Amino acid sequence: MWRYRELLPITDDNCVVNLGAGFTPLIRSDKLARRIGVRRLYIKNDTLNPTYSFKDRPASIAVSKAREFRLRIVGCASTGNLASATAAHAAAAGLRCVVFMPVSVEEEKIKQASIYGAEILLLKGTYDDVNRVAALAADRYGLGVVNVNLRPYYVEGSKTMGLEIIEQLGWRLPDRIIVPTASGALLSAIYKGIEEAEKIGLIKESTVAMTCAQPSGCSPIVEAFKKNLDEVPPVRSPSTIVQSLAIGDPGDGYQVLRVVRKTGGACEAATDEETLEAMKMLASDAGIFAEPGGAISIAVLKRLVDQGVVDRDEEVVCCVTGSGLKTIDVTPITQNIHRAEAKFDSVSAVLSYVAAAS
Amino acid sequence: MAKIKVLVTAALSTYMNGDREIMLEAQSVKDLIEKLVARYGKNLASRLLDENGRLRRFINIYVNDRNIRVDETDVELKDGDQVLILPAVSGGIIAHPFLLE
Numbered sequence: 001m002w003r004y005r006e007l008l009p010i011t012d013d014n015c016v017v018n019l020g021a022g023f024t025p026l027i028r029s030d031k032l033a034r035r036i037g038v039r040r041l042y043i044k045n046d047t048l049n050p051t052y053s054f055k056d057r058p059a060s061i062a063v064s065k066a067r068e069f070r071l072r073i074v075g076c077a078s079t080g081n082l083a084s085a086t087a088a089h090a091a092a093a094g095l096r097c098v099v100f101m102p103v104s105v106e107e108e109k110i111k112q113a114s115i116y117g118a119e120i121l122l123l124k125g126t127y128d129d130v131n132r133v134a135a136l137a138a139d140r141y142g143l144g145v146v147n148v149n150l151r152p153y154y155v156e157g158s159k160t161m162g163l164e165i166i167e168q169l170g171w172r173l174p175d176r177i178i179v180p181t182a183s184g185a186l187l188s189a190i191y192k193g194i195e196e197a198e199k200i201g202l203i204k205e206s207t208v209a210m211t212c213a214q215p216s217g218c219s220p221i222v223e224a225f226k227k228n229l230d231e232v233p234p235v236r237s238p239s240t241i242v243q244s245l246a247i248g249d250p251g252d253g254y255q256v257l258r259v260v261r262k263t264g265g266a267c268e269a270a271t272d273e274e275t276l277e278a279m280k281m282l283a284s285d286a287g288i289f290a291e292p293g294g295a296i297s298i299a300v301l302k303r304l305v306d307q308g309v310v311d312r313d314e315e316v317v318c319c320v321t322g323s324g325l326k327t328i329d330v331t332p333i334t335q336n337i338h339r340a341e342a343k344f345d346s347v348s349a350v351l352s353y354v355a356a357a358s
Numbered sequence: 359m360a361k362i363k364v365l366v367t368a369a370l371s372t373y374m375n376g377d378r379e380i381m382l383e384a385q386s387v388k389d390l391i392e393k394l395v396a397r398y399g400k401n402l403a404s405r406l407l408d409e410n411g412r413l414r415r416f417i418n419i420y421v422n423d424r425n426i427r428v429d430e431t432d433v434e435l436k437d438g439d440q441v442l443i444l445p446a447v448s449g450g451i452i453a454h455p456f457l458l459e
Contacts, residue, residue: 132420135444139367139378231415234425249425251446254415 001057001160007196008061009156015067017093021056021085022160024048026168026317029286032298036281037305040315042174044165045288046322051084051112053244053294053322054161054186059085061157062146063093071144075099077134078147079127079182079244080109081293081322086146087118098143100134102127106243108326126238128249147185151251155189162193165317166203175314176209176265178297180321181221182245184252187212190319191259209265212256213300215242215292216269221253225260225267232257241272241330244293244322266309270299276332278302279324289324297321359383360435362390365442373402387419388431390441405445418444 001022002008010016025045033041046054059082066074075098076086083099090097097118101110102125114120123130131148138145146154166173173194179187191210198206214222217240224232232253238246250256260267270278275292278299282288297318304310324331340346364380371378375398382397384390391413395403408414412428419426420442426433435441 128425129423132418132423132425132442132444135367136365136442231428233427 001060001157001164004160004163007159007163007193007200009153010061010064010068012068015064017060017063017067017089019050019056019060019088019092021049021060021157023164026165027286027288032281032285035285036298036302037312038301038310038316039313040174041301042165042169042315042317043282043286043288044161044317044319046161046320047288047290047294047324049085051081051088052326053081053085053291054158054319055082055085055322056089057160058082058154058157058185058189059089059146062086062144062150062154063089063095065150065153066095066144066146067093069144071142072096073098073141074144074146074150075134075138076146076148077101077127077131078105078113079246080105081244081326082147083109083113083118083120084116087113087116090118091116098137100130100137102130102246104243106327106329108328112326126236127247128234131249131251147183151185155185155192155252158186158189159193159196161186161319162190163197163202165190166194166197169317171202173203173206173208174317176211176310176316178211178213178301178316178318180245180293180296180319181212181214181256181267182247182250182293184212184221184250184254184256186319186321188252188255188259191263206263208263210259210263211265211300211304212260212267213296214267214269215240215245215275215296216271217242218246218248219269220248221250221256222267222269224253225257230254230257242275242292242296243327244291245296266304268300268303268307268309270296270303274299274303276330280332280334282320283324288320290320291322291324291327292330293327294320294322294324359385360437360439362435363438363440364390364394365440367444369445370402370405370443373405374398384435386432386434387421387426387441390435391431406443414445416446418446420444 049056103122218238234249278295
């Protein structure tokens with residue numbers, strides 16, 4: 001992402017903390033496009049980041065900025081992925097790190113964040129409770145909390161995903177970009193990147209239908225969109241396996257509504273079952289293993305195509321934001337695991353079935 | 359009237375003579391905001407309220423850890439309640455009231 005250095009708000013290059021976040025592959029999947037029923041489908045594969053989620057983008061810039069501000073301790077309020085991204089960048093920068101997470105976060109994400117040496121605070125409450133505590137802690141202890149008091153810099157990291165999509169498509173936009181949405185920062189930041197690309201002449205116009213994907217067990221922005229509200233009433237008790245998108249009171253929800261309406265996009269929710277099905281499709285059709293919070297963009301695309309909201313002639317980019325290795329426990333069990341004796345006869349049954357089907 | 363502990367962060371304390379923790383007597387959140395404005399003046403008022411006197415979108419108010427929405431400011435306060443006022447820091451698209459100066 002640091003290839004866009006000139007568009008990022010850092011003044012001292014010596015403070016940049018670069019673990020190689022961003023410039024992830026944009027993969028065209030004709031097989032998945034055919035299955036879902038759109039003309040062309042690209043996956044922006046952000047599972048391939050230093051800590052395996054798109055959160056390395058905002059963490060890279062926010063921790064760099066913290067260095068510039070001479071802060072000694074950074075931190076974050078996290079639904080799981082930001083924890084590791086912040087902890088890893090803090091470790092590389094030589095800063096102390098304090099991570100605030102709900103106790104319900106997946107074990108994989110807790111272990112991953114802890115290995116980088118951060119202090120991990122698991123709080124009994126929702127993400128919104130965690131965010132409130134982190135905001136007060138930032139104030140009272142002078143912490144640089146990347147998504148609270150460093151947030152204006154943090155979102156600048158996420159805009160690089162929009163710039164990359166444009167560059168990787170050959171300096172143009174697709175018809176639609178579908179973005180997994182929790183706080184709403186990523187969707188609004190991607191669009192900010194697109195608007196900036198237009199402003200400096202990298203593209204002629206910023207025409208793209210920005211589309212928000214949320215889990216039905218926590219979809220405050222989708223509800224507000226469908227009820228034609230300007231504000232986003234919070235969901236007090238999120239209930240979904242898509243932990244990384246379980247933010248009931250989205251800080252940038254208002255901006256998402258504004259961007260989606262301005263660009264003629266859509267907001268839609270997918271059930272947990274649809275999201276798990278999308279995880280399977282993404283892996284078995286495109287070779288990409290995503291966590292539910294990443295695969296939900298595919299689930300929502302399928303829904304919107306089935307509803308006729310997305311035209312079958314569209315070219316769509318689905319952002320896939322985090323790796324499936326982070327949520328092994330919820331990975332759907334498939335029927336293709338066979339345990340056998342280490343003898344040829346024991347494997348023949350399976351092999352003849354595979355040979356016959358090919 | 360209920361005795362309330364009010365907590366704010368640096369962004370607001372700038373307009374409250376540096377105070378980050380104060381005790382106030384108030385009947386409701388609405389009443390508490392009015393008393394804060396009466397005590398600290400119009401600089402604080404413009405941070406908390408829009409031109410129509412409504413709470414700004416970026417201001418989050420918590421009563422004992424529960425987020426109080428704009429339409430819930432009549433909620434009655436009790437002795438010993440703790441009120442936290444947090445201005446959200448948001449992304450870089452719309453000018454934030456704290457960055458307007």
